Amino acid sequence: MAKRNSxxxxxxxxxxxxxxxxxxxxxxGTKSVVDxxxxxxEKGCIYTIIGPSGAGKxxxxxxxxxxxxPTDGEILFGGKNTREYSPCPLRCLIGYxxxxxxxxxxxxxDNFLYADSELPSGTVESLAEQVQIPSSMIDRDVExxxxxxxxxxxxxxxxxxxxxxxxxxxxTSALDPSYTESIEKxxxxxxxxRTLTVIMVTHHPEQALRMGGETxxxxxxxxxxxxxxxxxxxDPQSEAGRLYKxxxxx
Amino acid sequence: MTSPTITQVLLSLxxxxxxxxxxxxxxxxxxxxxxxxxxxxxxxxxxxxxALELIFDLESLWLIALAILIMITVGAHAASSRIKQSxxxxxxxxxxxxxxxxxxxxxxxxxxxxxxxxxYVIPLAGMIISNSMNASALAIDRLVSDIQSNRPxxxxxxxxxxxxxxxxxxxxxxxxxxxxxSILNFMKTVGIVALPGAMTGMILAGAEPLEAVLLQVxxxxxxxxxxxxxxxxxxxxTVRRFFTPFHQLR
Numbered sequence: 272m273a274k275r276n277s278x279x280x281x282x283x284x285x286x287x288x289x290x291x292x293x294x295x296x297x298x299x300g301t302k303s304v305v306d307x308x309x310x311x312x313e314k315g316c317i318y319t320i321i322g323p324s325g326a327g328k329x330x331x332x333x334x335x336x337x338x339x340x341p342t343d344g345e346i347l348f349g350g351k352n353t354r355e356y357s358p359c360p361l362r363c364l365i366g367y368x369x370x371x372x373x374x375x376x377x378x379x380x381d382n383f384l385y386a387d388s389e390l391p392s393g394t395v396e397s398l399a400e401q402v403q404i405p406s407s408m409i410d411r412d413v414e415x416x417x418x419x420x421x422x423x424x425x426x427x428x429x430x431x432x433x434x435x436x437x438x439x440x441x442x443t444s445a446l447d448p449s450y451t452e453s454i455e456k457x458x459x460x461x462x463x464x465r466t467l468t469v470i471m472v473t474h475h476p477e478q479a480l481r482m483g484g485e486t487x488x489x490x491x492x493x494x495x496x497x498x499x500x501x502x503x504x505x506d507p508q509s510e511a512g513r514l515y516k517x518x519x520x521x
Numbered sequence: 522m523t524s525p526t527i528t529q530v531l532l533s534l535x536x537x538x539x540x541x542x543x544x545x546x547x548x549x550x551x552x553x554x555x556x557x558x559x560x561x562x563x564x565x566x567x568x569x570x571x572a573l574e575l576i577f578d579l580e581s582l583w584l585i586a587l588a589i590l591i592m593i594t595v596g597a598h599a600a601s602s603r604i605k606q607s608x609x610x611x612x613x614x615x616x617x618x619x620x621x622x623x624x625x626x627x628x629x630x631x632x633x634x635x636x637x638x639x640x641y642v643i644p645l646a647g648m649i650i651s652n653s654m655n656a657s658a659l660a661i662d663r664l665v666s667d668i669q670s671n672r673p674x675x676x677x678x679x680x681x682x683x684x685x686x687x688x689x690x691x692x693x694x695x696x697x698x699x700x701x702x703s704i705l706n707f708m709k710t711v712g713i714v715a716l717p718g719a720m721t722g723m724i725l726a727g728a729e730p731l732e733a734v735l736l737q738v739x740x741x742x743x744x745x746x747x748x749x750x751x752x753x754x755x756x757x758x759t760v761r762r763f764f765t766p767f768h769q770l771r
Contacts, residue, residue, distance in 0.1 A: 337679055338769055363682035380677045425677075432682055441725040496532050 283350040284311035285468050286335065286365070286436055291344035292492075293334055304330040306492035307344065312436070315466045315482030319473055319500060323515065327492035329370070329474040332438040335470070336367040348436075366434035370441045374413040374426035379424050381405065382413060386431035394431070398508075401464070402427040402457055406488075419450035423457070430461065437461075440470040443478070457480055476504045488512050523737075536560070576639045585639050589646050593618050597655035603658045606665045613758045614657045618683030621653045621751030622646065625743055631697060634739060645743065649720070652704065652744045653751040660700030660752040661759050667692040668763050668770075675770055685764035691757050704744050 291308040294301045305327045312318055320328045333339045334347060337358050346353040353361055375385050383395050390398075399409050402423040408416070416424065422442060431439065439458065443451040455478065462469055473479055479500050480484045486500040488511065495511040496503050507513050537559045576584050596616055601610035626646055628734045655709040668675065671692060678688035686693075711717055712734075716724075719740045723733035763771055 329603060337767060338676060340765065340767060340769060360685055361682075362680055367680040369673065369677060369680070371673070373677040375674070375677075383679075428681070487589045 283442040284347070285349060286312040286470075287332075287347040287350075288335075288344040291334060293339060294342045295387070298483050305334060305341070306475060308489075308492070308494050309344075310487065310494060310497065312468055312470060314435070314468055315462070316326060317462060317471070317482055318346055318487060319471050319479035319482050319484065320487045320489055320514070321473060321476055321479050321504070322489035324474075325491075326489040328489055328493070329440050331489070332367060332440050332472060335436075335438055336362055336365055363432035364434055365436045365438065366429040367433055367438045368422075368426055368429050368440060368442050372418075372421045374416075374421055374424055376413070378410050378412060378484050379416075380409050382424055382428045383431050386428045387433075390431060393473070398427040398431055401430065401461060401472075403453070405407060419446050419454070422446065422450070426457070426461075427456075429464075434467070436454045436468045436470065439469060441472050441474060444474065451478075458482070460472065470490065480504055490514060490515070530563075537545060573639075573643060574608045578641060580639055582637075585642055588639075588643055589622070589650075592647060592650045593622060596650045597657075600654045600658040600661075604661050604665070606669075609762060610661060610739065613661065613755055614654070616754035616758060617751045618650060618653045619655045620754045621656075621747045621749075622649045624750050625747040628746070629701055629739075629743060645740070648740060649743060649747040653747050655703060656700035656748040656752045657755040659702070660696045660755045663699040664692060664696035664756055664759050667695060668760070679768055685760075685768045685770075688768075688770075689760055689763070693760055696759075697752045697756045699743075700755065702747055704741075708741055708745065711737070717741075 286306050287495075288310050291305055292303065293305040294303045294304075308327075308331060308471070309519055320331065322328055327421065330339070334341050337346075337353060348356065348361065348365065374382050379399065380395050382468060382482065383398055384390060396406055399406060404420065404423055404427065408420070413424065422445070426442070439468050444456075446454065458469060458471070459465060459482070471482060473482075483500060485497060486503040487494055488496040488503055488507070488509075490511045496509045507516050539615065541555050544552050546554060557702065574587070576588055593615065597611055600618070604610040604614075625640065629635050629645070630637055630642075635645060644663055647721035658686040668689060675688045675692075679685065707717070717737055717740070720733040720737035723736060724730060765771060
């Protein structure tokens with residue numbers, strides 16, 4: 272298991288991006304998917320990232336997990352440039368939950384042990400309990416699980432790496448409304464139990480309001496507005512924010 | 522069997538004519554390929570026959586090496602043209618076939634299994650190279666296809682802090698197995714379902730069956746070695762092209 276970096280200074284942001292940019296080649300040339308994104312994420316806080324489709328929200332999360340390489344700018348984890356970390360242990364500290372969960376074949380237990388084969392005794396059960404998976408399900412074949420159950424297993428598997436930051440990429444987009452509510456509650460519950468920083472991408476401003484914390488509005492790869500979620504969503508100060516509120520950018 | 526005459530060769534064209542007629546009757550659009558293939562078989566083998574006579578007469582090490590190099594180059598070209606994503610495939614198949622073929626040939630020479638004479642080295646190299654060619658094409662094709670269709674599984678593993686080698690391990694093993702599958706199947710049924718080529722050739726040339734069998738056993742072990750090494754080297758060289766030094770899937 273990747274151990275938490277207890278030496279991290281609590282006065283400095285847990286995660287910080289400095290003019291973070293990523294460009295990709297497409298049919299018509301080079302497109303900037305994340306454009307000079309600078310922001311400081313504080314330890315133990317929840318952040319929601321909203322914006323229209325193609326705003327670069329998921330691309331930003333992929334950069335933070337180092338699944339993609341920025342073309343410019345920096346990411347600092349605990350004040351240290353992530354380029355100075357080895358990518359594999361860093362990804363344990365900055366966990367990433369995909370929009371559509373992928374579970375490895377076999378059982379729920381096997382998935383937890385895939386994340387960390389040396390989980391201490393009782394941890395599998397504890398992880399399952401944290402995401403409200405009944406103990407009877409731990410040794411079930413993952414193929415028999417519903418999409419909502421799979422998302423919970425994927426979340427618990429992510430927690431098995433003992434992350435400091437959790438990146439959630441539209442974790443409820445594939446779920447029924449009933450599951451959506453329970454996952455939201457679960458995330459808030461986990462934050463209250465562990466001192467986790469959660470950065471969650473969502474398509475729904477209402478969801479950002481339910482999650483609370485701070486909200487970042489992204490448009491065309493750029494950060495256009497950030498602040499308390501109620502303010503950004505209900506009383507945006509920027510023109511792009513007002514347009515988004517009026518759903519013109521959707 | 523006495524040495525075949527040109528009349529016998531011409532008479533065997535009756536079988537080609539029957540095959541073409543049957544294909545036409547069934548409206549299988551291969552008649553042209555059959556005709557061209559038959560001509561090519563004749564021309565190529567006659568040319569090789571003259572080339573081998575020259576090489577056997579001169580008994581030059583350089584000529585043996587040149588013949589092997591030409592066989593590997595042509596084999597690598599044929600193998601890479603069968604791979605769907607062919608960018609860089611020639612270099613990979615060439616390198617894999619060089620390593621797999623030369624290792625096996627050199628081992629056989631050092632262990633004094635065969636003498637360093639063109640009469641032994643060239644035909645055995647031909648068998649090794651043609652099997653290595655198929656193995657590398659199958660292994661690379663399988664690996665490329667598996668990695669492309671399993672991005673979620675690989676990126677999930679990477680996001681959980683696994684190295685690229687671990688994240689793609691299953692697909693590497695599956696691809697290497699695919700490369701080896703034909704020799705493994707051959708070894709399962711050899712002598713039961715069919716008498717293999719080398720053995721058949723020796724028997725037709727008048728050798729004692731037991732003598733032919735011993736040579737065939739050596740050939741089978743030799744092919745196992747070259748196919749195994751070629752498959753693994755091909756997979757190893759191919760998989761690296763899919764990942765960045767930061768354990769990111771390209």
